[in-house]
Amino acid sequence: MAQTLPSATIAAFAAIVGKDHVFFDEADQASYQDKFAIDDARHHPAGAVAPATVEEIQAIVRIASDRGIALWPISRGKNLGYGGSAPLLAGSVVLDLSRMKKIDYDEANGTVLLEPGVGFYDLYDFLKSRGMKHWLSVPGNSWGSVVGNALDRGMGYTPYGEHATRICGIEAVMADGLVVRTGMGALEGAPTWQLYRFGFGPGWDQMFVQSNFGIVTKMGLWLMPAPESLMGMDLEFDRPEDLGPLIDAIAPLRREGLLQQSPTIGNWLRAAAVVTTRDQWTDKPGALPDDVIAAIRKKFNVGWWGVSLRLYGRDSVNKAAYAILEQELGKLKPMSLRPTTWKTGEPLEATGWTGTPLTMPMQNANWHGGRGGHIGFSPILPQSGAAAQAQFQRTYARYKEYGMDYQASFAFGERHLINVNAVLINKDDPDLMGRVDPFLKHLIADAKAQGYGEYRTHLDYMDAVAGTYDFNRGALGQLNRRVKNALDPKGVIAPGKSGIWPSNRMGGRG
Ligand code: ADP
Numbered sequence: 358m359a360q361t362l363p364s365a366t367i368a369a370f371a372a373i374v375g376k377d378h379v380f381f382d383e384a385d386q387a388s389y390q391d392k393f394a395i396d397d398a399r400h401h402p403a404g405a406v407a408p409a410t411v412e413e414i415q416a417i418v419r420i421a422s423d424r425g426i427a428l429w430p431i432s433r434g435k436n437l438g439y440g441g442s443a444p445l446l447a448g449s450v451v452l453d454l455s456r457m458k459k460i461d462y463d464e465a466n467g468t469v470l471l472e473p474g475v476g477f478y479d480l481y482d483f484l485k486s487r488g489m490k491h492w493l494s495v496p497g498n499s500w501g502s503v504v505g506n507a508l509d510r511g512m513g514y515t516p517y518g519e520h521a522t523r524i525c526g527i528e529a530v531m532a533d534g535l536v537v538r539t540g541m542g543a544l545e546g547a548p549t550w551q552l553y554r555f556g557f558g559p560g561w562d563q564m565f566v567q568s569n570f571g572i573v574t575k576m577g578l579w580l581m582p583a584p585e586s587l588m589g590m591d592l593e594f595d596r597p598e599d600l601g602p603l604i605d606a607i608a609p610l611r612r613e614g615l616l617q618q619s620p621t622i623g624n625w626l627r628a629a630a631v632v633t634t635r636d637q638w639t640d641k642p643g644a645l646p647d648d649v650i651a652a653i654r655k656k657f658n659v660g661w662w663g664v665s666l667r668l669y670g671r672d673s674v675n676k677a678a679y680a681i682l683e684q685e686l687g688k689l690k691p692m693s694l695r696p697t698t699w700k701t702g703e704p705l706e707a708t709g710w711t712g713t714p715l716t717m718p719m720q721n722a723n724w725h726g727g728r729g730g731h732i733g734f735s736p737i738l739p740q741s742g743a744a745a746q747a748q749f750q751r752t753y754a755r756y757k758e759y760g761m762d763y764q765a766s767f768a769f770g771e772r773h774l775i776n777v778n779a780v781l782i783n784k785d786d787p788d789l790m791g792r793v794d795p796f797l798k799h800l801i802a803d804a805k806a807q808g809y810g811e812y813r814t815h816l817d818y819m820d821a822v823a824g825t826y827d828f829n830r831g832a833l834g835q836l837n838r839r840v841k842n843a844l845d846p847k848g849v850i851a852p853g854k855s856g857i858w859p860s861n862r863m864g865g866r867g
Pocket of ligand 1: 430435504509573
């Protein structure tokens with residue numbers, strides 16, 4: 358059901374940003390909706406307003422605060438599988454920051470200070486025009502914003518792949534209009550804002566990540582110096598039970614730092630879902646049976662699991678590290694091991710491992726045809742082969758029970774694993790869509806029973822996931838609400854984000 362704001366309010370927004378930058382008709386609302394939400398009416402925005410400056414944001418926040426309007430800040434709003442550009446609370450006004458595209462580059466120190474509208478492609482083109490002295494880390498689907506992705510704890514494949522931990526310094530507009538700079542940025546004229554992460558006293562950068570405590574208008578980020586060489590191997594493993602030993606082989610190498618990037622172990626559907634559609638393989642409902650899995654694996658020449666390991670930096674160091682990788686992974690007797698090498702001056706392959714933005718992986722949204730998409734389910738696990746194997750077995754059984762095709766990966770962090778599941782959907786298939794919600798709720802409950810919680814989730818599950826963080830009767834949730842009430846008692850900024858509701862909007866809770 359379309360919701361509209363009083364025309365006087367729209368006019369007040371237009372007076373700030375210009376009439377070309379307010380979007381409140383039905384088509385506008387539809388374009389900011391989450392086309393992949395199970396029920397998109399739950400997240401239907403009232404419209405959007407797109408400021409170009411911090412001062413315009415302050416003025417918009419003032420109006421929203423005076424008139425009881427909830428704003429939902431987005432950078433580029435490409436958060437596929439997690440809500441896209443849509444707000445959690447229906448009737449919110451999307452604060453679209455995609456016009457703010459300034460890049461400040463400190464080449465000597467390898468840092469950038471970015472506005473929210475800077476996309477991965479923008480930054481890539483910019484760095485290329487400066488001779489590519491630094492490499493990006495990009496997420497699998499790189500159509501979004503560098504700032505937005507880091508704010509939602511997105512990940513990439515290089516040693517700088519944990520994007521939220523590369524943040525150094527933030528500027529934000531608070532709900533009362535105050536503009537703050539964190540870390541050394543709080544010191545007028547400091548040349549060290551992007552160099553030292555903590556400043557003096559509490560460090561606040563991470564307070565703006567996956568929260569609704571402020572509107573981020575600038576973000577400092579560290580970039581990886583272009584390596585002299587890149588070496589690595591792509592490995593395939595034949596059996597489902599090869600997962601555990603593979604994890605136990607990689608984990609110590611990751612922890613000791615021989616491997617600086619975070620490898621991702623993925624299953625056979627990855628390639629197939631990107632370049633083919635389900636009906637090319639079978640017309641039967643239910644989870645893909647073993648004979649179809651075998652056919653997919655044969656066609657793409659892949660194992661049950663595959664993983665790519667990469668080494669970055671000095672050539673002599675990479676060569677020494679590669680020999681150790683070869684020795685350790687060789688012990689597992691992989692189905693196949695394909696080495697890969699690159700040195701400065703050679704043509705660089707466009708992949709996630711070279712920090713090249715790509716959108717091709719998004720093609721998997723078309724697996725079922727129709728209005729396709731995917732919804733994420735991503736619990737955090739310990740870095741243990743036994744734990745991962747058990748998680749796989751439990752989850753795979755649920756996929757079969759609900760008739761879903763298994764697409765998952767186990768992505769390394771320095772000390773943890775993320776079991777990223779992309780549940781492939783088709784909004785034109787009511788039978789499939791009817792199974793998605795109970796399936797996801799079951800997965801969340803199964804993980805919770807093991808003491809596992811998700812690192813990120815779709816708008817529809819933010820309350821459910823926040824609810825699993827239940828130590829001491831949800832003390833963390835209480836802390837979040839107290840902070841929210843103190844900073845934003847009217848709930849102007851993204852009420853409900855990450856399960857954080859101010860007291861005055863608790864009614865919006867799903
Ligand atoms: P991307 O385009 O990279 O996918 P989004 O713009 O969709 O990133 O941002 C992801 C999420 O992060 C948004 O849904 C929002 O909750 C939050 N977010 C994004 N940008 C900001 C910002 N500038 N300030 C506060 N929160 C933000």
